[in-house]
Every structure is written in C-alpha cells, then in structure tokens.
Amino acid sequence: MTPIYAQRHLLGTRSLTAPEITDLLDRADRYAAVNRSAEKKLAVLAGRTVVNLFYENSTRTRTSFELAAKRLGADVVNMQTGASSVAKGETLIDTAATLNAMHPDVLVVRHQDSGAVSLLSQKVNCAVVNAGDGKHEHPTQALLDALTIRRRKGRLAGLKVAICGDVLHSRVARSNIHLLAAMGAEVRLVAPRTLCIPGAESLGVSVFHDLRAGIADCDIVMMLRIQNERMSGGFIPSTREYFRFFGLDREKLAAAKPDALVMHPGPMNRGVEIDSDIADDVERSVIREQVEMGVAVRMAVLETLTLNLARGGDR
Numbered sequence: 002m003t004p005i006y007a008q009r010h011l012l013g014t015r016s017l018t019a020p021e022i023t024d025l026l027d028r029a030d031r032y033a034a035v036n037r038s039a040e041k042k043l044a045v046l047a048g049r050t051v052v053n054l055f056y057e058n059s060t061r062t063r064t065s066f067e068l069a070a071k072r073l074g075a076d077v078v079n080m081q082t083g084a085s086s087v088a089k090g091e092t093l094i095d096t097a098a099t100l101n102a103m104h105p106d107v108l109v110v111r112h113q114d115s116g117a118v119s120l121l122s123q124k125v126n127c128a129v130v131n132a133g134d135g136k137h138e139h140p141t142q143a144l145l146d147a148l149t150i151r152r153r154k155g156r157l158a159g160l161k162v163a164i165c166g167d168v169l170h171s172r173v174a175r176s177n178i179h180l181l182a183a184m185g186a187e188v189r190l191v192a193p194r195t196l197c198i199p200g201a202e203s204l205g206v207s208v209f210h211d212l213r214a215g216i217a218d219c220d221i222v223m224m225l226r227i228q229n230e231r232m233s234g235g236f237i238p239s240t241r242e243y244f245r246f247f248g249l250d251r252e253k254l255a256a257a258k259p260d261a262l263v264m265h266p267g268p269m270n271r272g273v274e275i276d277s278d279i280a281d282d283v284e285r286s287v288i289r290e291q292v293e294m295g296v297a298v299r300m301a302v303l304e305t306l307t308l309n310l311a312r313g314g315d316r
C-alpha cells in the first residue's frame with residue numbers, strides 16, 4: 002500500500018499531518034504483531050542498505066533501528082563515531098558525503114547539534130531519519146510514544162497528556178508536543194521554571210510549575226530525564242530537592258486519573274525524576290512497552306521511506 006507520508010526524509014514531527022501519523026502507526030501496529038511471532042524475518046527491505054550514524058550515546062534507539070532494519074531484511078552498518086574518521090576531525094558533511102558515495106538507501110543519524118541532521122539530509126541522495134538532533138526533534142520517539150498510548154487507550158484525540166521534567170533540553174518533548182497536537186490530544190508541560198521552554202504557550206500547550214497540579218486529571222504522565230549533559234551551570238539545586246518536588250512517586254501520581262499510564266523514554270534516573278516503585282509497577286508503567294513499540298515504529302518508518310525512494314518521492 003502506498004504510504005500517505007510521501008517525503009524522502011523523516012526529520013521531525015512538526016510538519017506531520019494526522020493522516021500521515023495514523024498511517025505510520027497502523028503500519029507499526031502490524032509490525033508489532035510480527036515482532037511477537039516466532040518468525041520475525043521479512044523481505045520488505047531485502048537488497049537495501051541502512052547505515053546507523055550515531056554521534057551521541059544510545060541504547061534503545063540504535064539497537065531498535067538495527068533490529069528494525071534486520072527484521073525487514075536489510076543489510077545494516079553501524080558507524081561508531083569514536084572508532085571512525087570522525088575522531089580524526091572529519092566534518093559531519095564530509096562523513097555524510099563519504100557514506101553517500103557507498104550508496105546506502107537510508108541513513109539514520111543522531112547528532113548533538115540541533116539542525117545537524119536536516120543539514121546533512123540536504124547533502125545526500127538517500128533517505129535520512131533523524132534519530133535525535135540536540136534538543137530539537139526525535140520523531141521516531143514521538144511515534145512510538147503515540148503507538149503505545151493508542152494501543153492502551155484506543156485513541157489519542159481528547160486525551161490529557163502531561164510531559165514532565167526537563168522539558169527545556171528535551172527533543173522528546175518537542176517532537177511529542179507537535180505530534181500529540183496534530184492528533185488532537187491536550188498537552189501540558191510540567192517543569193521547574195528553569196527547565197521549561199520559554200514562551201511554550203505559543204506551541205499550544207498549557208504550562209505548570211507544580212507536578213500535582215500539572216498531572217491532575219491526566220490520562221498520560223510522561224516523565225523526562227534530567228539531561229545534565231545539555232546543561233551549562235546549575236538548573237536545579239540538587240537531585241534530592243528535584244525529586245521532592247518533581248520526582249514522580251505514588252503519592253504524587255494519585256493526582257492523575259486512576260487509570261493514568263506512566264511513560265518514560267529512557268534512560269531513567271531512578272530516584273531523580275521517577276521512583277522505582279512506579280517505574281516497575283506493571284499496572285501503571287508502560288516503559289517496557291515503549292521500547293517494544295520502538296522496533297515496530299522504526300520498521301514502519303524504514304518501510305515508508307524506502308517505498309518513497311522507489312517512487313522517487315521528494316516533495
């Protein structure tokens with residue numbers, strides 16, 4: 002079936018429409034069933050080459066892109082930038098041009114600078130997937146979050162979703178804000194004043210600086226990691242103080258709906274933004290399911306982009 006999303010690259014969720022998102026999630030849903038079956042190998046990407054180029058650390062995103070590509074039958078190359086010519090000073094664009102000369106079909110790129118993946122996408126012939134650029138976007142994370150929510154709640158429209166914690170440094174938050182808004186969910190940001198996006202209200206969200214008030218009556222409580230590696234200077238007094246006010250524990254979670262689901266993109270800092278008691282509570286936490294849906298969503302994205310390449314899609 003021809004994908005509704007017809008562009009060559011997937012760089013963010015900002016420009017995604019509801020029908021495009023729904024089509025990607027429907028495809029991912031079918032792959033989630035494949036992933037739970039014994040025979041997981043398909044030939045959708047047979048003969049295709051996927052290169053993972055990660056300039057930042059990653060566990061979930063890199064392994065799930067690799068598994069997704071392999072399950073679809075592609076050849077996969079993982080570039081470790083620490084062990085490549087990047088460590089010898091090669092620029093991002095030179096590395097991209099070098100890889101491009103080997104004719105990959107899809108380049109999956111994570112980079113510490115916001116906008117770097119978009120820049121790179123203009124210099125190559127293959128499809129490019131943004132696997133996280135600085136604090137800008139992480140579209141496949143927002144898609145896997147949406148799939149997890151849709152499977153549990155049956156819909157996205159009309160749900161109240163609180164995105165809580167270090168929103169300022171979070172590409173996960175930004176991609177989720179755009180996607181959830183496109184799907185008709187009500188998004189709230191809950192963060193200390195020092196860790197909120199300035200002027201966030203212009204993104205169509207409501208802003209809270211108190212965790213209990215922010216998650217009150219919410220269907221989804223999405224916790225974010227304190228991203229120390231993106232901070233220069235002190236944004237919080239101490240992790241103990243942060244947990245007291247913004248860490249999710251059972252007592253604070255009681256403010257949300259009784260059937261509210263708890264999410265976290267990982268990696269978690271237990272005892273900082275989330276209590277282990279909640280993170281490991283299978284009745285409330287869907288954190289493991291998010292990881293599972295990550296593979297399915299990445300299969301759907303790789304399938305969509307290679308189908309678009311085949312018909313010369315480049316809007």
Ligand code: NCD
Pocket residue numbers: 061062133139142172173225226228266267268
């Ligand atoms: C996130 C990321 O790298 O943006 N993790 C992920 O992809 N699962 C969030 C984070 O690092 O806190």
